Amino acid sequence: MENSRNIILVVVLSMALLLGWDAAMNYFYPQPDEPVVAAETAAPSGDGAEVQHSRTGGLTDPAALKQEAADLETALASPDRVRIDSPKVAGSINLTGAVVDDVVLKDYAETTDKDSGPVRLFSPRGTPAQHFAQLGFIVNGQKLPDATVWQADGELLTVDKPVTLTHDAGNGLELQLRYAIDENYMVTVEQSIANRSAVPAVVQPFGLVSRTSDTASADFFIAHSGPIGVFGDSANYDTDYGDLDDDGPVSPQGRAEWLGFTDIYWLSALVPQDGSAPDATFRALGGNAYRADMIYDPVTVPAGRKYTTTSRLYAGAKDSTILDAYQDAGLAQFGLAIDWGWFRWFEKPLLWLLKTLFDLVGNFGVAIICLTIIVRGVMFPIAQKQFSSMASMKAIQPRMKAIQEKYKDDRLQQQQEMQKLFREEKVNPLAGCLPLILQIPIFFALYKVLYLAIEMRHRNFLWIEDLSAPDPATILNLFGLLPFTPPSFLAIGVLAVLLGVTMWLTFKLNPSAMDPVQQQVFAIMPWVLMFIMAPFAAGLLLYWVTSNILTLAQQKYLYSKHPQLKAAAEKEKAEKAAEAAKAKG
The missing domain is CATH 2.70.98.90 (Beta-galactosidase; Chain A, domain 5)
Structure with missing residues (x-):
């Protein structure tokens, strides 16, 4: 019963997040009622009527x-x-x-x-x-x-x-x-x-x-x-x-x-x-x-x-x-x-690399894919250490539990013994967080580059005519075949769907044991992010989708190199499932 309430709470919060995000996007990116045509610039409104501003500027009336x-x-x-x-x-x-x-x-x-x-x-x-x-x-x-x-x-x-x-x-x-x-x-x-x-x-x-x-x-x-x-x-x-x-x-x-x-x-x-x-x-x-x-x-x-x-x-x-x-x-x-912000020391080299890749391959979409491969390649040794650390953590799990049980009434001593164990076994419990931490500035820097850099304006890739703008191919109107424009929070493009699917697959491939509520959260999260990310620049979604695909390949490879990690996680997951079934019975 408690788990059911938690799941309902997660769903309600997710919907609130979606609706709140839509309201925020309408506030920051108000869209004109009529499409912007190819005429040039905009008009002063002397009647006091509120003017709708597009993302890139120009007249909308x-x-x-x-x-x-x-x-x-x-x-x-x-x-x-x-x-x-x-x-x-x-x-x-x-x-x-x-x-x-x-x-x-x-x-x-x-x-x-x-x-x-x-x-x-x-x-x-x-x-x-x-x-x-x-x-x-x-x-x-x-x-x-x-x-x-x-x-x-x-x-x-x-x-x-x-x-x-x-x-x-x-x-x-x-x-x-x-x-x-x-x-x-x-x-x-x-x-x-x-x-x-x-x-x-x-x-x-x-x-x-x-x-x-x-x-x-x-x-x-x-x-x-x-x-x-x-x-x-x-x-x-x-x-x-x-x-x-x-x-x-x-x-x-x-x-x-x-x-x-x-x-x-x-x-x-x-x-x-x-x-x-x-x-x-x-x-x-x-x-x-x-x-x-x-x-x-x-x-x-x-x-x-x-x-x-x-x-x-x-x-x-x-x-x-x-x-x-x-x-x-x-x-x-x-x-x-150009308001590069605090990360300009990182954003400008990233833009230089994107432009260099574009000069080599001739398409900015392909350049973004190449950039993603380079970034993941640079971070691959860190990912290897992460998996190695996770395998070591699984190996010492029984000793960690013994320490927790022995010093359950003395938190300070418990911490000291844990640290001693980590030093002896040369295990870094924070190693698993490092790839994610390193991805954050890369993701934000690329977001600003794709949004601010004029080099990205009107750059095409496959069906996308402008990688700096949202994906125009929305599912609900069958990619423009149906005569209506979906509301912004339902305007889910192909790349947003691919983002949700690839993220869901990465969660499914990860065999880490979770309680039922965590499982529900991780099951819902990819689809929530699909809605949240849909209005973002198509180039950013292309980067994330490519990154997820590379993550899937990387996980497959690393689990093949550390079978004991997957086996231990599967065993722990089975034990938790058995405990949950027993508790229900």
């Missing part, structure tokens, strides 16, 4: 997507634009206001559809997906009107061809913005003011990045979305869009090395001039619009003199190799634009 496409067609048709064409970036600079408001990333498609266009990072002011940057001047306490039209000395900005914008501000003041772009995603802007008047002028160069949060990726505990920067050599992931709404402007402590906004895969950031210490502030503008400001200290430009400040703008992908290269070139902690 069909009406906003339609409006965005129409607005882009109108805004980008203006002749007052300087085109951008570099190896990784295309777009344009709006001469009205000198605004960089049109950026698409050539190397990344918006969706996995074959006819998908490139990812759009920047959209003009006033469009549903507005996201733009501006570098300019405050002259004698006044900012130039946004309607100011600048003159360009060229029609195309390329790696080999900088472009200079000029504006006559009157009173003998000429303003210049010289744009240069590198082969990646960094734009360098020289902000110059020439004072040809007879009196000094006070100037403050500034930079800003403005965007709507409607296109933001979902903010998760391992993937920050929102304001970001390095201040005083420390990366700041503490502020989100809601904080700016609730608390007002935020000016982090410490010198700003760089600041801007991040999504899971994209970054727009301002980099001040080396050695400068501009004021840096994040603020909410209302209507789901936000801004990152970088304002230099006022400088007095004497008559007949010219003053120049050099700032930079990064608008592109969070490719770890590119970010680290800028960091190595002197841009402080730029690699921390």
